[in-house]
Amino acid sequence: MSEKIEARHSVGAKRSEASAEAILNAAAAILAEKGYSSFSIEAVAKRARAGKPTIYRWWPSKAALLLDVYHRQKRPIPDHDTGSLEDDAFNFLRELFRNWRETPSGSIFRSVIAEAQSNEAAAKALRAYRKERKTHTAGIIERAKTRGEVPSDIDPFVAADLMTCYAWTQLLAGNLDDEEGLRRAVRHLISPWTV
């Protein structure tokens, strides 16, 4: 699933996309319902009504399957321009937290975090995602810059990265409900430019 299959040089049946779909859905469902400690190839195969060899043929390891599930479930978080940088940042992170709480994405991402503590491929994926998030959040700040809400000579990436760090820590420590803390954190990160 990681890469597109190159042009065939031989005859034979093609990969069953229905099976791949069922495997990825089953994996996501197990992570969402029972968490990473229950995530096993056996369990995924059983739930997907697939054979274990089918999974091992296409995913070299449990971690590879996990990362595929993770990439598949990524969805953009809605981000509205309210005209206030602090509100934009707060609303964005509040929506992210809500998404983590109410969809499988939180469980899946927590699993990637866990896996990354002893798996370099997962750690690499985590670093890439952090960079992506930082860039996205910096975009919110850039938007405020063009409004003149933020001085034009500042670097938005430091504050954007710190927002990412805060969000991740809230997730991994199980603190996604603390809206008051979120409000204070965002305010502190934005305040250097708005005082």
Place this chain on the structure above:
Amino acid sequence: MSEKIEARHSVGAKRSEASAEAILNAAAAILAEKGYSSFSIEAVAKRARAGKPTIYRWWPSKAALLLDVYHRQKRPIPDHDTGSLEDDAFNFLRELFRNWRETPSGSIFRSVIAEAQSNEAAAKALRAYRKERKTHTAGIIERAKTRGEVPSDIDPFVAADLMTCYAWTQLLAGNLDDEEGLRRAVRHLISPWTV
């Protein structure tokens, strides 16, 4: 190991502290040398030359043993007063990162983070440690307040917590060598009070 044994009401051999010591040391060594994926009760027992029943008698689960190892290795990070809050915070976190890199503590803490993603007891320990760190870091800021470097009416806990979030994320993503990033992050977190 978690709690002191209460007064005995019956005869018999006492717990072997030498064995407990060997088990905890073996567990820490395995985490440091081979990481959390190699951390098994079997491996700990073998390395400590202890029996598995001895481990299970005193620690109800692998997670409980991990948390005991984690609490046992905690050491205070040296923290000097340079007269500059930014330098104090930077130096403290740089020392913390060096400690995480060069002692088993980094591997052990990463394992606790991993475990906390599917274990509520570990997640609880993580929240407690975060609070402890936040309080400690806030102390560095309070010290600057008494010097007059920081306005007396501000709340140091938000910035202190954001420093903790940044440090943890650098650890879990494997970015402990980025001193330049650390410098920028600390500067941004401190700047609201020093502009």
Place this chain on the structure above:
DNA sequence: ATCTAAACGGAACGATACGTTTCATATCGA
């Protein structure tokens, strides 16, 4: 000094998940 309760290390248990192999069946391309 002897007795006895408890902890010890070692060995083995059944259970579970691992990754692999075998097999009969289904599916596609030449």
Place this chain on the structure above:
DNA sequence: TCGATATGAAACGTATCGTTCCGTTTAGAT
């Protein structure tokens, strides 16, 4: 039509799990 390949199901040997038994050692009670 035919041959190559993917599929699901089942079984395999291995490893670790958490537990149980066992014989030995330790130390408080008698």
